[in-house]
Amino acid sequence: MKSGDNKFAYVDHMLTEHRRLDQLVRRTISALPSWEELDSQDWLPRTTNGLVAIRTELAHHFRDEEQGGCLEEAVARCPQLSAQVQKIEGEHEEILTRLNELIDRCQCGRKPTPQQSQAIEQELRQIVRDLRVHEALENRIMQEGFSVCLENEDMSEPLVPEATARAMRSASV
Numbered sequence: 001m002k003s004g005d006n007k008f009a010y011v012d013h014m015l016t017e018h019r020r021l022d023q024l025v026r027r028t029i030s031a032l033p034s035w036e037e038l039d040s041q042d043w044l045p046r047t048t049n050g051l052v053a054i055r056t057e058l059a060h061h062f063r064d065e066e067q068g069g070c071l072e073e074a075v076a077r078c079p080q081l082s083a084q085v086q087k088i089e090g091e092h093e094e095i096l097t098r099l100n101e102l103i104d105r106c107q108c109g110r111k112p113t114p115q116q117s118q119a120i121e122q123e124l125r126q127i128v129r130d131l132r133v134h135e136a137l138e139n140r141i142m143q144e145g146f147s148v149c150l151e152n153e154d155m156s157e158p159l160v161p162e163a164t165a166r167a168m169r170s171a172s173v
Ligand SMILES: [Fe+2]
Pocket: 062, 065, 088, 089, 092, 134, 138
């Protein structure tokens, strides 16, 4: 292995994990109900299973990040990133707590009203938006720490274009 190869292994590992999580999130988002389906409960088990899978994978991913490795190595190479890494790792528990609360709402055993379904959908999208900002910031930390250029790795763009989301919201009123 050439002396510079090691840093690419760290960066590759982080990016691969983020892409894998992103695919899982996209599958779960695609199982959300359309507005016509809000009245039925068919979407709930699919969404709940997706959320549980995301929680399992995310808990593992966060533990991996906190127990050293990619982010720690970025700080070792660029100590001024230390505060950013501390802050980003501090977000892990909050994201998992919000995900757990959402799973509890899905598993409460009562059929959600259309308004409750809509609230679940909106909270899930908000968690996903925040998660994508979180992961994008980690990608930037990796970029700075390892002095590499990561093109097309900004995952913070919305999953649903805002215009579409507005149209969906107005259709629901
Ligand atoms: Fe993280």
